[in-house]
Amino acid sequence: MKTKKLNPIFLIFCLAVFGLILFVPTKASLQVTRPEPPPPADLGATAVEKDVLNPKIEYVLGKLYNIYLMQGADAAREFAAMRGIDLDGNQVRVVAEAVYANRTQNLFPEAAALKAHIQGIGGKVEATADNLVQSMVPISSVEPLSQYPLVGYLRLPFKPVAMEVTSEGVNSTGANLWQSLSPYRNTAGANVCVLDLGFSGYTSLLGTELPSSVKTQSFRSDGSLTASQVHGTACAEIIHDMAPNAALTLVNFSTDVEHRNAVNWITNQTPKIDVISYSVGWYNAGDGKGTGPICADVDRAANSGIVWVGAAGNDALDHFEGTFNDPDSDRWYNFPDGSEIEAFYVPAYYLVAAYLNWDDWGTWNGTSYSGSGNDYDLYLYYKSTTSSTWYQADYSIGLQSGTQKPIEAIGYWYSTASRWWGVGIYKWSATRACKMELFTMGNSGAINNNVPAGSLLVPADSANAVTVGAVDWSDDSREPNHTYSSQGPTHDGRTKPDLSAPSRVSCSSTTYGNLGFSGTSAATPHVAGAIALLKEKTPYNLEQIYKVLEGRVKDLGTAGKDSVYGAGSLKLKKN
């Protein structure tokens, strides 16, 4: 038997690593180092070392802070650009969730104190809502800010995604038959708010594709209504196509805090807003049971008598859910096909992202969730284009020790070539096998173990939202172009979406052009417009109008209301 000799190069390498560890800046010692998990069985490469900040900081925000301290501002900016993190110089946009004691009266004095503190450390407070304070703070003060006693949790703002994948829908639904009718016993008209991300180009469409005047309000921190996004404009065009006399209010936002302020503003408008058209969705923003901060905003609007019409999502093919399963006891989740990496194919130049949540949100008290004590992590891999080797690209290993949200998210990566990407789920510590829900972004087709059921984005799960799926305008079918339309049921078993509406429709050349606007984003304003049209023309109240719509749909899929098409495809025609 031979004895192994010590390799001198290896020895030098070890000493160098040891030296580096000694000279790491002292602030890094605030980090809690986690042992690196073994790679999933499918992986041909090793995982990188992982570490986490204190439990009061969202993982990605903590990572940004670390990079800033250890690699400098340029590296931090590069990281932020890749992750879609909002930076302004060396300041980062964060949301501080204030601890609170007096929620029953909806008073949050702690948030006011926290606001003052943030201003005191050089931060700029952009918006507040309830216990949430949105601000730009120096990256270097992320960690100190998290230590401030009134900070319960420090995170990046939730970011909504536009669900666009364009209106022939006017004739296919029969709305054209209604438009020439004189209102019967109704002089009130209809007021529709398009709550969206941006309204680029809307001014050039006033008086043609849009009403001659619209009311506008931006809740973005930069005050930009256009926000370099045409999505909201296209949605508004469809509403105007469906209900030409409806008054439109265009409102935009970019974070969850701005979202709440926007909804509060909308509910206080005179004349009263009748319908909100909402072609926006959120990942990881709630438990899928109609609770959470975004669903609470929907509830608030509904309680003020507004009909919230929201998109189901375009994620039926990007969704997986299943109870954590690890037959080989290596802590890596074995997906139904046995693999430990959930693979999906991404065309070149697409952005890649993954969002994981699991059913351990705790109790929703109207302001926040009690949190999760089961800790799972999310890993992102890409596959060589020339071999079957997987490489780790990124990970999200936030701590869930009892009070944090059961979420992990990775984004955005840029796929420089058409290739396979994959996701692994690692059990760090868990007292039970939680039900995992995974969304991916960038895949051209269905992910390997695709589960379309339950693929609703938040707030499509809200009991107070009219949730809209997409069908083709020409034949009410899903195949082959609309299989992406998110499906129910909700995580508490309610049937969603509520109905389906036309997609793949035309908008002005300023927006999406001929047959260029697809997705539940396009479907949603058809329903909002239909409600506005009947609101203007008939003496029905909003509740009765919805009964009329529901009664007239063309039943699709399983007889009756189902979790794929809802009650059916929107029809205003008699037959």
Added chain:
Amino acid sequence: MKKSVILCFVILSLSLSLNAAIKAGLFGGFALTTEANYGNGIAFGGYLGFELTPNIAVELRATRFSFDVTGSDIGIGLSKGTMAVMPLELNIQGRFPVGKSMIPYIALGLGYSLNSFDLDAELLDDWNAVGMTIEETVKSGLAIFAGLGLDFAIMPGPNPGQGLFINLEARYMMSKTSGSWTFTDQVSKTSTGADLKDLKLDSIMFGLGLKYGF
């Protein structure tokens, strides 16, 4: 209605027992309504009068007229359609004979107006095309009348009040009624509706008639 018939019989019996002169005739005319969104219409009808004394007469009268309703811009009242009004009336006349052939009179009456309303056919068709059924109904109701008239004998009979008369008359009808509307989706059966209150049917009628006195 039943009360009106009974009342007519009572008056007829009373008149016959008093040997009152009887006048019967037909008339036509024009009804001008007082509401802004109501049109005007042709009126016609018949009357049966009993001259209890040379200066007092009672008269039973049935009139029918109809007019277009243009519909309310503010969503109240009746919609576009045609209103038909048929007041059945008992009036008492104070008659003031001037010579043998001219009898001016004033009249006060009470009646019951049989009302009906038909929605505009085009409106119904338009809404039916999208599967909606509209119904609007009006109730019948009391009416009060006041008028001025002149009976002019063109073929006088042997006694005053007998012979063939031309009648000229102007009368005002005051009537207020109510109704209801319903709006129903033929598909989902979702229905809504409300009462229509204070529907004024006031009108001024100008009539020209022929009466024959027995």
